[in-house]
Amino acid sequence: MKRVYNFSPGPSALPLPVLEKAAAEMCDAHGSGQSVMEMSHRSKDYKPIIEKTESLLRELMGIPANYKVLFLQGGASLQFAMVPLNLAAGDSGKKAAFIDTGVWADKAAKEAAKFTGVDVRASSKDRAYTYIPAAPAAKPDDAYYHITLNNTIVGTKWVGLPETGNVPLVSDISSCILSEPLNVSKFGILYAGAQKNLGPAGVTVVIIREDLIGHAPAKTPIMLRYDTHVEEGSMYNTPPCYSIYMVGLVLEWLKNLGGVPAIAKLNQEKAGLFYQYLDNSKLFYSPVEKPFRSLMNIPFIARVEDAEKRTELENRFVKEAAAAGLINLAGHRLVGGMRASIYNAMPIEGVQALIQFMEQFENK
Numbered sequence: 001m002k003r004v005y006n007f008s009p010g011p012s013a014l015p016l017p018v019l020e021k022a023a024a025e026m027c028d029a030h031g032s033g034q035s036v037m038e039m040s041h042r043s044k045d046y047k048p049i050i051e052k053t054e055s056l057l058r059e060l061m062g063i064p065a066n067y068k069v070l071f072l073q074g075g076a077s078l079q080f081a082m083v084p085l086n087l088a089a090g091d092s093g094k095k096a097a098f099i100d101t102g103v104w105a106d107k108a109a110k111e112a113a114k115f116t117g118v119d120v121r122a123s124s125k126d127r128a129y130t131y132i133p134a135a136p137a138a139k140p141d142d143a144y145y146h147i148t149l150n151n152t153i154v155g156t157k158w159v160g161l162p163e164t165g166n167v168p169l170v171s172d173i174s175s176c177i178l179s180e181p182l183n184v185s186k187f188g189i190l191y192a193g194a195q196k197n198l199g200p201a202g203v204t205v206v207i208i209r210e211d212l213i214g215h216a217p218a219k220t221p222i223m224l225r226y227d228t229h230v231e232e233g234s235m236y237n238t239p240p241c242y243s244i245y246m247v248g249l250v251l252e253w254l255k256n257l258g259g260v261p262a263i264a265k266l267n268q269e270k271a272g273l274f275y276q277y278l279d280n281s282k283l284f285y286s287p288v289e290k291p292f293r294s295l296m297n298i299p300f301i302a303r304v305e306d307a308e309k310r311t312e313l314e315n316r317f318v319k320e321a322a323a324a325g326l327i328n329l330a331g332h333r334l335v336g337g338m339r340a341s342i343y344n345a346m347p348i349e350g351v352q353a354l355i356q357f358m359e360q361f362e363n364k
């Protein structure tokens with residue numbers, strides 16, 4: 001069997017033991033004589049699977065009892081619309097506050113603006129999103145306050161949280177969920193597409209405080225209301241059953257590893273090694289300001305003055321790395337350069353192999 005080190009930003013690498021377990025259970029899951037893919041979502045065989053996934057997530061994230069956990073479809077991108085539709089689409093005239101820290105934050109704000117007033121309170125666009133701007137406190141009548149905790153494309157992360165008082169703090173945690181400890185009780189809503197740090201694509205986790213449920217206007221489509229999915233336990237219609245099962249396996253793997261504190265330590269170590277290499281390299285550098293560097297997504301750029309020559313060298317790097325079994329290192333099409341996404345499932349050996357390859361490339 002051939003396995004590469006996959007630095008894809010998403011969908012991304014999954015832990016090998018998880019894939020092996022899924023393979024072993026593929027045709028006969030838990031003695032049911034069926035694959036999880038074939039089970040009725042309302043059957044006695046499937047029910048423990050979704051329940052276990054939820055209870056593991058609650059345990060690993062320390063989700064308080066007054067929060068609901070939902071398994072939805074539509075990706076983080078659908079949450080860009082669902083959040084304003086449920087929290088701010090009435091006639092209150094309230095505005096939603098946004099901090100613009102990159103492509104996804106900007107997309108979330110633009111989508112929200114279709115349903116509510118939006119006020120972008122700070123932005124780091126002036127320096128190509130290479131830092132997190134100082135975020136002002138919420139205004140008491142804000143409908144909600146939205147931040148993108150880890151910025152997947154530019155490779156920044158928040159180091160503190162804005163003061164929001166009684167205004168619900170909402171965060172897109174697609175690319176950092178379960179990578180470090182997070183105090184869920186500071187937030188009104190957290191959401192994450194699974195395909196970065198949780199499992200395969202197809203399921204989106206939403207964690208929502210109970211008092212924020214049930215405020216969507218009557219005309220809101222039933223599938224876009226949080227209360228619909230809360231009342232039906234994420235089973236108003238057929239949920240993404242297999243993806244939920246896979247998330248459960250990933251959570252089980254994480255728990256066996258020692259949970260969030262253990263993976264956070266490992267993530268610090270992995271990212272630390274890579275940044276240390278970049279900061280000492282004569283050929284590559286990190287464009288991100290030090291205090292805001294992401295543990296999960298690490299963009300890097302070749303130090304070549306001429307733009308055309310730089311692109312040429314970077315293309316060669318990405319190609320040669322792939323040939324060496326280090327794949328998906330091209331930067332996002334909007335920002336160029338290169339990027340290594342080193343989510344929870346990336347072993348430290350993968351980071352070490354990448355550094356070694358980069359040293360050799362540099363010497364050549």
Ligand SMILES: *Cc1c(COP(=O)(O)O)cnc(C)c1O
Pocket residue numbers: 010074075076077078104148150151152172173174175193194196
């Ligand atoms: C990948 C990503 C998205 C988009 O997620 P989809 O599930 O594809 O809609 C949104 N926000 C962040 C921070 C991401 O990393």
